[in-house]
């Protein structure tokens with residue numbers, strides 16, 4: 001037997017089955033909206049439809065019921081949702097917001113839209129979410145909010161971070177884009193903080209093209225979130241709103257088309273997650289014995305929903321470099337159908353630690369004079385700021401998406417065979 005990397009026959013070349021969650025129901029829903037003649041029904045006036053059209057409002061009711069929250073507010077992306085959340089929270093210039101280094105960039109850059117300063121805390125070495133001890137060290141009298149991320153589908157340490165937030169009067173904004181359906185001690189991810197944000201973009205568990213939903217139990221925050229998403233200034237007076245902080249409105253509206261599709265997706269989430277978890281269990285049974293590969297840890301009391309399956313990788317124990325394993329397995333396995341441009345869904349590390357992005361390195365977010373970083377020159381974004389994240393990113397973690405619900409046993413067997421083949425022939429790497 002020879003590695004495909006060295007000219008041998010690959011374990012598999014036929015693409016893995018496409019992960020498609022849309023079908024007949026979504027088609028009918030989209031047609032229903034098209035037949036109505038109006039694809040978005042917001043009004044920029046003090047009117048009931050300032051809060052969205054029929055499908056948007058129905059989605060919000062259904063989402064709130066599903067998650068057991070008082071309010072759900074539909075927006076056009078999770079990115080918009082995070083910006084809305086910081087606005088609603090009244091975050092302003094010079095305020096500090098604790099963020100994590102490992103996520104989509106917006107989870108750390110959202111404070112900058114309001115002139116606030118992102119302060120990075122490190123991630124946990126085993127569960128990869130914000131480390132509560134480091135969060136505690138980073139709290140100052142200027143800390144106004146914490147943005148926590150339920151990274152890779154695992155709920156963050158809401159118990160300890162919630163306690164810290166309460167003690168210091170800090171708001172918790174939970175980015176649950178990667179964890180719809182995850183729970184901690186039975187409580188849904190997204191509803192673990194003060195404001196939670198979900199994404200409905202194509203790469204997430206369920207999607208409607210582009211979209212996001214914000215949840216909260218706080219009436220005042222909910223009203224501000226609704227206003228900010230739809231040109232707040234147009235109607236604040238008509239609604240008797242007196243707190244005008246950050247009431248610069250955007251257009252973050254979800255269309256009726258997206259909402260109608262999202263309404264079909266939500267009821268599918270539980271079954272999709274169930275399949276995802278079955279696939280993870282099957283893969284872990286096949287992979288756990290490989291030296292140097294550690295299956296993801298699940299936090300005590302948590303249900304993980306595996307946006308990605310992130311395994312710790314130890315080069316010494318495995319007897320191979322991470323980059324070599326990556327190249328070798330990629331040569332053995334195909335891409336997912338419909339996603340050929342993305343290649344084999346396997347990677348080493350995850351996003352580069354966000355403070356190493358040019359926006360933080362150059363300390364330049366808005367304008368040309370270092371705003372808003374100039375307000376807080378004591379904060380630096382140097383290499384080494386979050387050592388756990390840096391070590392993990394540089395080779396200590398192997399992430400893949402082979403657990404997608406479209407995968408059946410024979411597909412998963414090919415994955416296990418590829419890993420075993422590479423481990424078996426590791427002396428040749």
Ligand SMILES: *Cc1c(COP(=O)(O)O)cnc(C)c1O
Pocket residue numbers: 076077078079080103104106107149175177178198199200201211212
């Ligand atoms: C995908 C993602 C986002 C952004 O979602 P959009 O809907 O594309 O704006 C934000 N945070 C995390 C953690 C994500 O994975």
